[in-house]
Amino acid sequence: MSSIADFTVPAKPSEYSFPASSTALIMIDLHGSRNPLFLDDLGSLHPGIKPNISKYTILLKTFREQNIPVFHIRESHSRVISGNTPSKLPEQSEIQNPEQHENVRENTLEGGQALSGKRNEYHLIDKCALKPWEMVLDMPGKEALWSAALHEQLIIWGITHLIIGGITTQGCAVVTSREVNDRGFECCVIVDSIADYNEAPRTSSLEHWSRGLVGSVANLEGFVSQAHVPVPVNKHVSTTSGWSGSLDLVSLRQAYKSGVSPVTVIIDVYKRIETHLSKTSSTFIATVPQAATISTAQDLLNKYPDHASRPPLFGVPFSLKDNIDVAGMATTIGCPPLAHIPRISAKIYTKLISLGAIFIGKTNMDQLATGMTGCRSPYGIPASVFNPLYIAGGSSSGAAVSVGEELVSFAIGTDTAGSGRVPAGFNGVVGWKPTKGTVSLSGVSKACESLDCIAFMTARRGGVSDAREIWRYVRGYDPEDVYSKPPNTCLPLRYLSATRPSARKFQFAIPPQSVIAKCAPVFCQLFYESVAKLQAAGGELMEVDWTPFEEAGRLLYEGTLVNERLAAMPFSGKDWYETNKDNLHPVTREVFGGVLKRVNTAEDVFRDLKKIKILTRTVHDTIFNPFHATGIDILIVPTTPNHPTIEEVLKDPISLNSDLGTFAHFGNVLDLCAVAMPAGTYELDDGRQMPFSVTLLAGSGDDARLLELAAGFEKSVDVAAGALE
Numbered sequence: 001m002s003s004i005a006d007f008t009v010p011a012k013p014s015e016y017s018f019p020a021s022s023t024a025l026i027m028i029d030l031h032g033s034r035n036p037l038f039l040d041d042l043g044s045l046h047p048g049i050k051p052n053i054s055k056y057t058i059l060l061k062t063f064r065e066q067n068i069p070v071f072h073i074r075e076s077h078s079r080v081i082s083g084n085t086p087s088k089l090p091e092q093s094e095i096q097n098p099e100q101h102e103n104v105r106e107n108t109l110e111g112g113q114a115l116s117g118k119r120n121e122y123h124l125i126d127k128c129a130l131k132p133w134e135m136v137l138d139m140p141g142k143e144a145l146w147s148a149a150l151h152e153q154l155i156i157w158g159i160t161h162l163i164i165g166g167i168t169t170q171g172c173a174v175v176t177s178r179e180v181n182d183r184g185f186e187c188c189v190i191v192d193s194i195a196d197y198n199e200a201p202r203t204s205s206l207e208h209w210s211r212g213l214v215g216s217v218a219n220l221e222g223f224v225s226q227a228h229v230p231v232p233v234n235k236h237v238s239t240t241s242g243w244s245g246s247l248d249l250v251s252l253r254q255a256y257k258s259g260v261s262p263v264t265v266i267i268d269v270y271k272r273i274e275t276h277l278s279k280t281s282s283t284f285i286a287t288v289p290q291a292a293t294i295s296t297a298q299d300l301l302n303k304y305p306d307h308a309s310r311p312p313l314f315g316v317p318f319s320l321k322d323n324i325d326v327a328g329m330a331t332t333i334g335c336p337p338l339a340h341i342p343r344i345s346a347k348i349y350t351k352l353i354s355l356g357a358i359f360i361g362k363t364n365m366d367q368l369a370t371g372m373t374g375c376r377s378p379y380g381i382p383a384s385v386f387n388p389l390y391i392a393g394g395s396s397s398g399a400a401v402s403v404g405e406e407l408v409s410f411a412i413g414t415d416t417a418g419s420g421r422v423p424a425g426f427n428g429v430v431g432w433k434p435t436k437g438t439v440s441l442s443g444v445s446k447a448c449e450s451l452d453c454i455a456f457m458t459a460r461r462g463g464v465s466d467a468r469e470i471w472r473y474v475r476g477y478d479p480e481d482v483y484s485k486p487p488n489t490c491l492p493l494r495y496l497s498a499t500r501p502s503a504r505k506f507q508f509a510i511p512p513q514s515v516i517a518k519c520a521p522v523f524c525q526l527f528y529e530s531v532a533k534l535q536a537a538g539g540e541l542m543e544v545d546w547t548p549f550e551e552a553g554r555l556l557y558e559g560t561l562v563n564e565r566l567a568a569m570p571f572s573g574k575d576w577y578e579t580n581k582d583n584l585h586p587v588t589r590e591v592f593g594g595v596l597k598r599v600n601t602a603e604d605v606f607r608d609l610k611k612i613k614i615l616t617r618t619v620h621d622t623i624f625n626p627f628h629a630t631g632i633d634i635l636i637v638p639t640t641p642n643h644p645t646i647e648e649v650l651k652d653p654i655s656l657n658s659d660l661g662t663f664a665h666f667g668n669v670l671d672l673c674a675v676a677m678p679a680g681t682y683e684l685d686d687g688r689q690m691p692f693s694v695t696l697l698a699g700s701g702d703d704a705r706l707l708e709l710a711a712g713f714e715k716s717v718d719v720a721a722g723a724l725e
Helices: 050-065 086-096 098-102 150-156 169-182 199-210 220-226 249-257 262-277 290-303 347-354 397-404 422-426 463-474 521-536 547-558 563-567 573-583 586-598 602-623 646-651 653-660 665-669 703-724
Strands: 007-009 016-018 023-028 070-075 135-139 161-167 186-195 216-218 284-287 317-321 358-363 387-391 410-415 430-433 453-458 506-509 539-542 634-638 673-683 689-698
Touching: 007 220, 016 186, 023 050, 023 169, 050 070, 050 161, 050 186, 050 220, 070 150, 135 150, 150 703, 161 169, 169 186, 186 199, 186 220, 216 220, 249 262, 249 463, 262 284, 262 290, 262 317, 262 358, 284 397, 290 358, 317 397, 347 358, 347 410, 347 463, 358 397, 387 646, 397 410, 397 422, 397 453, 410 430, 410 463, 422 430, 422 673, 422 689, 430 463, 453 463, 463 673, 463 703, 521 539, 521 634, 521 673, 521 689, 521 703, 547 602, 547 665, 563 573, 563 586, 573 586, 586 653, 602 665, 634 703, 646 653, 673 703, 689 703
Parallel strands: 023 070, 023 161, 070 135, 161 186, 186 216, 317 358, 317 410, 506 539, 506 634
Antiparallel strands: 007 016, 284 358, 410 453, 430 453, 430 673, 634 689, 673 689
16 A cells, blocks of 8 residues: 555544555445435435535545545445344334334334335446446444445555545535544544535535544545546556557547547457467467457447446456356366367456456466366467477466566456465466455356465556455355355455554565575575665565475365365266276376375365365464564565476476476465466576566465555566666
8 A cells, every 4th residue: 555645635633644555435325225314305316415416426436536436325224123223213112023124114113214025126326327346335334344344345445534524514425434434444534515404514524624533535626636646657557649659548548539449459459369370379269250349348438438438447458267257258277178169158257347348358277277277278378478499387378478478558467376466476477366255256167276366467667556455345255156255355454554653564474594494596595685675665574384384385286175176077086087088188198197096085185184284274364464572564476486387398298297386286275366467587508588486475365465565576676677677
């Protein structure tokens, strides 16, 4: 999170400064049920609310134009009232009778209590209708943090400062601002964008606010005149075309805002793909026909002519690993015997399309997502974008190459044992594996379902920022995904204060020197240089016990967990293997055959499951726990110990694959979140530059904190690279 104010607005009791990168707008009670407290006898808006409509619209437009997050809070109640605030329970006791609840009209009780059991999607003020991609949170009481996921969402979005508007002043707005202030968020209420049906309590509340007890107050005119976030300067932008050719989110938004059409971008993308295909055909398994994609881009432009109303990923091209379903398009999983044409698209695909992103094609992968080299596909062997003699990594090989070659803005892959991090490292891009269960796996062909995660890959220029933004928009609970984590279960309890002083400090650990010594010499050197960068940024190096990580890594392939790969087959894993083994890639056949020869018992499985529980509890209670005497925020490791050539892997496919997982395998087993990122380059004997990557890992649910620290590390790497240019 940035601690530097981007702009300052006049306010009481003193000027209010806030950074655009970590600020959000909260609009309260503009949506939901027809609450009679806000309506007159004729059903029209109360006179105390009507004058504010234009100001709500201006406030919303200001934030939307700058792509600053907007959170909508609405008061609603379920039939089970146990989640309501204590003050609400007596007046709602009557709705415990289901028959009475069914008789409620317009979703309100006679006394004006809003309900959610039969709530329609009514907008109290149509001009302030929420956008489909904006966050909507239901609160059962007057304040937005009681039994709601607002705190969790604000932490995930990296928010430290809040601007508040809506209805009503002395009710929801006062209580919410007080509560978020107590939790460490810096608040500013826009006084003429807060309405009420009674002027007396409104005046009293604003007087209370102006003293600075729970934040600041500002007028809309003064706020809007000062709160203009300048468009980021991009030195790569062509002054003639309006677009630099870069596909990162900032560059594309800047281009589209200047009048560049998404059709222009898509035509350019397909020219790049055509050039790429003239050199290699192993990156994509299938692409969408250019004419169809151009039509999609034109439809987007027609649907959203006003840039202020465009979805956040408007016109952003992306690719999918070919184990992710797109309705009507074959999903091969890199394995022809399992190829199928789904009728329903994966949730991740559907979400991205709803956000305005444009799908380009399906990328190559190690067969059945079993491998970390990228050399186990019947559709060819992708190579690193840095050197055609070196592996691209796997299993999300084509996804990483499509981003590294700048054929798409981002790619979606999967990560079971490092499959989204290793190829990212070998292609100089960011590979982000969030906490399992934060992004839906519905519609994704599984490798090891208990370990599988969606992985995000973004180009160097967009980096951690792009990965974080895309993840924030697509994350969320999915009841159809049995491993999906419900809201309020993903955030560690230590995030009680958003801006606590210790939030700027951090502790980190590294593997023992004896483990790092197994890396290639140049990797050792670059790794310790990365450690020095973290220390220079204020990180304190701590010693931790490496044993849990080592044991967890061994469990993945030396234990019974690998049997889950066979359990993912359409019918009995053994029978499926015997039927299809002659059609499998030779290395895949060897891996699966070896698993079946072990003859693991049910006792072996349960022993391993218990061991996973013990190891996971150990690392989260003692290692990834900053409140523990030797606890840390993050662990930094080399993404891989070396970068082999394609020829080397073909000669020794099993052991080299295992070596590549030295610093990756334990991440999924221990339910950690992790981000692989560029950390420098080194030179081969022939003068070619090759990428070096490190991975930062944190405990389950610590995604926001990890990405914050990763962004800081990314800046230090960019500064160092700039100094060498």
